[in-house]
Amino acid sequence: MTSIPSKITLQVPAKINPQIRVGPLREDGYHDITLAYQAISLFDTLTISQNPEGPTMNVTGMDSDRVPADNRNLVIKAASLLGKHVDVEPTFHFELAKCIPSEAGLGGGSADAAAALVGCNMLWGSKVNDDDLMELGAQIGEDVPFFIRGMMAIGLGHKQPLVSLEVTGHKWIWVLAIPFRGLSTKAVFQEHDEVLTGSLSEEEEKYRRRRQGCIDVAWGTSSPMELLPFLVNDLEFPSTRLLPDIGIALEAGRSHGAVASLMSGSGSTCAFLAKDEAHAMQLKTELQKETIFREIVIASGPVEGVRVIQN
CATH class of the missing domain: 3.30.230.10 (Ribosomal Protein S5; domain 2)
Incomplete structure (x- = not known):
């Protein structure tokens, strides 16, 4: 027992x-x-x-x-x-x-x-x-x-x-940079709705295509480098409108050599994909010179x- x-x-x-x-x-x-x-x-x-x-x-x-x-x-x-x-x-x-x-x-x-x-x-x-x-x-x-x-x-x-x-063992290494301000999920979705430009039927059709694209990606069995074209977040634009530091942060990651720059969830963390542990440490060191982050950490997954x- x-x-x-x-x-x-x-x-x-x-x-x-x-x-x-x-x-x-x-x-x-x-x-x-x-x-x-x-x-x-x-x-x-x-x-x-x-x-x-x-x-x-x-x-x-x-x-x-x-x-x-x-x-x-x-x-x-x-x-x-x-x-x-x-x-x-x-x-x-x-x-x-x-x-x-x-x-x-x-x-x-x-x-x-x-x-x-x-x-x-x-x-x-x-x-x-x-x-x-x-x-x-x-x-x-x-x-x-x-x-x-x-x-x-x-x-x-x-x-x-x-x-x-x-999941077949591919390792993703992320440098997570957290701005000083956070964001309300509710506010981000409200902003998302305000910036839509098409009719309801047009937006629904766009979403159906994007949804199927996400489902069809071999997320767990492909290497991160194979999946770079699929790293995208529809909430990134409305979140950046609410908190411009996100846009500045993502550009900082790109300029310092991140393989990919991506906002996580509804924000405000910015996730930068690194090639390996050494590259992640180098990227973290460079990002620490910026003044918009309150915390920078390295994490891996899954x-x-x-x-x-x-x-």
């Missing part, structure tokens, strides 16, 4: 989106969206322990002053949702150590929610399988299901199942999703 731990520590990665395709706003208030996911080696750490007074929470590390430590946090929302699913009260204390910056397009909040789902499931011994955890995660946020398994996947939009991808590092 397997014993159930009373405390568990989990590590969960950030994500990069090598491609994002966005359609026009639908009548239900959501956008059609198709995107490629890649989990990368920048990690938050979540420790969950028994606490009769719970749920309680403490947040430390990167941007901890921007992250609520109450029921607004997706960690506590995830624990409560799973608790309702298995009919258990989430009497836990959560210690969240942040390395993934907030409002940066790297999925930190969603990653933390995924860690909470996996950790609480183990502490309760409730044996909810990964597919069901992913379905629960989708009720919290579209990105949450991806972090359960990580590696690479295709997201097909609101309430659509995630498509896991075969990596696995939530994993237990101590129990």
Whole structure:
């Protein structure tokens, strides 16, 4: 009989989106969206322990002053949702150590929610399988299901199942440069809608072509250099209109020799693809001379999703 731990520590990665395709706003208030996911080696750490007074929470590390430590946090929302699913009260204390910056397009909040789902499931011994955890995660946020398994996947939009991808060992090395200001995802999508120039039918047709193009790319089995023409983010233009530093940052990456320059998610992190570790270090050194970044880190992918590092 397997014993159930009373405390568990989990590590969960950030994500990069090598491609994002966005359609026009639908009548239900959501956008059609198709995107490629890649989990990368920048990690938050979540420790969950028994606490009769719970749920309680403490947040430390990167941007901890921007992250609520109450029921607004997706960690506590995830624990409560799973608790309702298995009919258990989430009497836990959560210690969240942040390395993934907030409002940066790297999925930190969603990653933390995924860690909470996996950790609480183990502490309760409730044996909810990964597919069901992913379905629960989708009720919290579209990105949450991806972090359960990580590696690479295709997201097909609101309430659509995630498509896991075969991964054959190609390594992507990214230099992540985070501007001082973040961006609201809601504001970016609103700006996206304002800059559309075609009719609704024209925009829908453009999106259908772009969507299929994203789905057809062999993201997990091709080398990064083969995929350079497909690295594109439809949210980059509206995000740059809201925060011009993004445009300056992307140009800085190109001028300093990045293989590709790409905004991550809805911003504001700019991801620069490097040829290898030495090139990444050189690129980081050059970017540190710029004055628009508050943090520059090197990360690689793909990596696995939530994993237990101590129990």
